[in-house]
Structure formats: structure tokens, C-alpha cells
Amino acid sequence: MDLSYFIKKFAEQFDETDISSFNADTVFKGLDEWSSLIALAIIAMIDEEYEVEIKGEDIHKSNTIEELFTIVQERK
Numbered sequence: 001m002d003l004s005y006f007i008k009k010f011a012e013q014f015d016e017t018d019i020s021s022f023n024a025d026t027v028f029k030g031l032d033e034w035s036s037l038i039a040l041a042i043i044a045m046i047d048e049e050y051e052v053e054i055k056g057e058d059i060h061k062s063n064t065i066e067e068l069f070t071i072v073q074e075r076k
Helices: 003-011 038-048 056-061 067-076
Strands: none
Touching: 003 038, 003 067, 038 056, 038 067, 056 067
16 A cells, blocks of 8 residues: 555545645644545545545544554555
């Protein structure tokens, strides 16, 4: 699994946030566009791209994109 690809796919779930705003250390819940709908889109993207199920609790526990990536990686 590649972190840069994960960040790219993560960023694609946002319509209005510039892609330059996304990196491993991005605190995604602090982004203006963050919402429960985007959280659901992230869960669906992870299921589709990585065949890994995560829950809202996993997103809640994660602060950065890299922390979420680590959870996905551990379950792969």
C-alpha cells in the first residue's frame, strides 16, 4: 500500500478543498469542507479501493490522514 496514493484518493472525496491541502499530516477533520457525508465517502472509498471495512469510530480515533492510513494498512 502506498501512502501517496491513499492521500490522492482521500483528497478526491473533497470537491472544494485544494489538493495541495492534503498530506500525511493533514488534520482532515479540521478542513472547512469536512462533514459526515465526506466521512461516509471516505469509508466507501476505503472499502472499494482496499477491501477494508472501517467504521465511524476509526475515523473518530484518527486525527491525520496518515493515522487513518495506518488503520487501513493494519487491517489489509
